[in-house]
Amino acid sequence: MKAFTYERAKTPAAAAAAVAANKGAKFIAGGTNLLDLMKLEIETPTHLVDVQDLGLDRIEATKEGGLRIGTLVSNTALAADSRVRKDYGVLTRAIVAGASGQLRNKATTGGNLLQRTRCPYFYDTNQACNKRKPGSGCAAIGGFSRPLGVIGTSDACIATHPSDMAIALRVLDAAVETVDASGKTRSVPIGEFHRLPGDTPHLENVLQPGELITAVTLPKPLGGRHFYHKVRDRASYAFALVSVAAVLNEDGSGRVAFGGVAPKPWRVEAADAQLRNGAAATAKTAFAEARPTHENAFKVTLAERTLAALIAENQA
């Protein structure tokens, strides 16, 4: 870990300004991802701006009939909120499928969206990694790629986005609200928030330097039955091999997003339209452009079979 300075910002705009003004600065929320990365010197900020005093820790109703989740709402509080459990069950299920109770107590909504990949080569600073060190190459391609992505990847990076929460947010069509140093706010649909790697895998989302996430908004409830199924090599406390978030209606229509497979929550609207035709048709559309490695080709099959399980459960 490199030595760094630390401040606690008082307002969202001040926080944004503090980070924008200093090239080496970063926000810190729960710290559950950032501090680990700093210890390994994968992230080396010289200044941290703590956002915990910004008062962004409430879940409020929006006038559109949805919810506005402050960025500092902990994963635990979000999953436990009675409105979320009632109307956005997929979100609760996704969150509690991730990490551990202790981590979820500390992890925040904004931090969760911005957590970095779990590609093992990203974590080993002896290895080439375009995401960690742009232009250095990608040690994972041709190496141990079993946990990595099958779609949306590039020749520069095949890592996945590890968040469970984000998969549910994608299926719910949430939006990310931000403020920048000048106080300007904007709302970015979750589907446009994360970027595909292309040849710049170190750029993972559309935030500008210093732009602060203030909240995530959920549109009004979708109805339907909510499912989140996370498949991993052990029963708990592991990142997904594949996860499937789905909201399914009685007639079999609905929406689906996949985790563990891509650099961002993977949802293809044209695949949603296939849901009534079954898992095979849906997965065929969703994964039409899959480019798996020989080690992780099973993920495509697994995604289809996991979706089939949810469809069967919806019908039962």
Place this chain on the structure above:
Amino acid sequence: MKFDTPAGTNPIDAMKVIGQAVDRVDGKLKTTGQAPYAYEHGEVPAKPAYGYVIGAGIAKGRIASFHAEEARRMPGVLAIVSAENAQPLGKGNMNTAKLLGGPNVDHYHQALAVVVAESFEQARSAANAVRITYDRAQGRFDLAKAKPGAQPLTGNDADTHTGDFAGAFAAAPVQLDQTYTTPDQNHAMMEPFATIAWWEGDALSVWTSNQMIAWNKRELATTLQMPPEKVHVRSPFIGGGFGGKLFLRADAVMAALGAKACGRPVKIAMPRPLMLNNATHRPATIQRIRLGATKDGKLTAIGHESWSGDLPGGGPESATQQTKLLYAGANRLTALRLAELDLPEANAMRAPGEAPGLMALEIAIDEMAEKLAMDPVKFRVLNDTQVDPENPKRPFSQRNFVRCLEDGAARFGWNRRNAKPAQVREGRWLIGMGVAAAFRNNLNMTSAARVRLAGDGTVTVETDMTDIGTGSYTIIAQTAAEMMGLPVEKVRVKLGDSSFPVSAGSGGQWGANSATSGVYAACAKLRDMAAQRLGMDPAAVQFVDGEVRAGNRSAALAEAAKSGELVAEETMQWGDLGKKFQQSTFGAHFVEAAVDSYTGETRVRRMLAVCAAGRILNPKTARSQVIGAMTMGVGGALMEELAVDKRFGFFVNHDLAGYEVPVHADIPHQEVVFLDEADDKVSPMKAKGVGELGLCGVGAAVANAVYNATGVRVRDYPITLDKYLAKLPAIA
């Protein structure tokens, strides 16, 4: 004392304390955080500085340049020690790779330097500022590729031939010829390697975390090229080792070098991401098993060959060991082949040899039973042997394998198993049952102890034995209590100090039986001394309820030490009963597993182990050993694998996020049954070990259950869903 004839009746047989489910005597210290582990000791002459170890960034080659100038100038930095400026070092007999590399690099994350600073953060930060460049050399990292060049071994690892294997196999009406693979595995013990080291003149002291105090002392002396008398090793509490801490490791050497360089105590805990490549691991194996049987299920030919790899000068994973002894059969072959690989050092991990060997053999037995259309329990029972099959004149000292199988089958409801796979469904789940043999030899090691009787009637035991979480403190206290006729509370046990008599140490499941036998021997001597002090006939005395009794005379035990502490030291040595009799431990593992027919996720639902391991010294600590081992076995079956990068030569998933071991949610109710045994040919304690037995066979029992559930046979561990998903029964 030498144990060379079967034990007659002795004071242990009273079993007032021995055999009782005594709570851990150190339990309260541990659960209240008062048991100091290596990194936490306050008993150090000065405030320790912190060391941070730098591991090699390549698997094989040479250091081209080493730039520490910037790091040296960083705040708090006290010293940077590397091969360039370290004293000349030797290499311990038990280390294959050097513990401090440079200029040559022998494996990934081999320690190349230690940075010592005032704080941990300063040391870590400076370590990251040391710039090392390398000239890479070509390495060999792929066992399958290296297999054709693998070499045979000599001594204990030499090939064995009994009868005419080739002829009998060729002629066998029913044959099985399959290849199984097991991956590289890591011990993944909770406590990392850790040491605090300091020098007083030319004498070195360490608080460390090590299973074998005397080995550690000797190897530290060899490595640092100093007299062993000048080395003091202490390791009273150890947060798990599983064989990873049998040997001297880099934490101790680098702490000693760092302490010398900065003239202060230095403490080092190995960061987890460095440990998996820096230290040892259980090597991967490729195993070919050929079985021949008659139509009515008698094994006529048993052939087991295993290939593994290690650094030059290393050893094999003796995966064929148990095949020599487990089943009857006149024609036999075992062979080990060792390939040179430039991966990190392969070495012992819990039940070395047996664990991966049985993972393969016990699937093969299941497969053969299926070919014969026989129940796998019955097939095993039919092929039981009461003698060493390679040397039929040599009986087992005690062998209740068949009872383990039959008792277990009855308790588990084995008769409810459908022999035809993929038939039992509960909703989405496919349900199956599996069985496997557990089998591990008993080993005895020379073990000494010192016992002191104080004037207040308490007894103190001192031995360099270690407690790696197994319960050594407790069973040693029970042994001394039983011998001296005292309650456990009157016994104090001091362990893990090289100034104490040399014990068996903790390894190879020899610790419990050997170390308590050493304490038995010392107590026998103390009994004689006490009787003499009290003017009683040592041959006629009894030690009961804090008293010494002979005929109608009795005296408080404390009386014997009124005029001064009594101190007895004795060593237990072993005669040739281990040669005359094959001494082994047995068990049977039963597993019920459910496999999600859609996703392929496996959940182990029930587990039972029935063990025959001689006298159980403490059913509570013994059960903990076995359930821990069963948990490890589930990990080995379903998830544990060090992923080898065959291009760059290292284990990629080198932390506990990447190297998955079971979590609570993976482990169902576990039942453990110990058969009521006492084996008079193994020791005066009549006990054997259970710590490794519990692991042997578990993986195969899980594998066989998954097969019974799904109908898909996976011969490549771990049995992760990607290996059978596409072959599962069709989904709706």
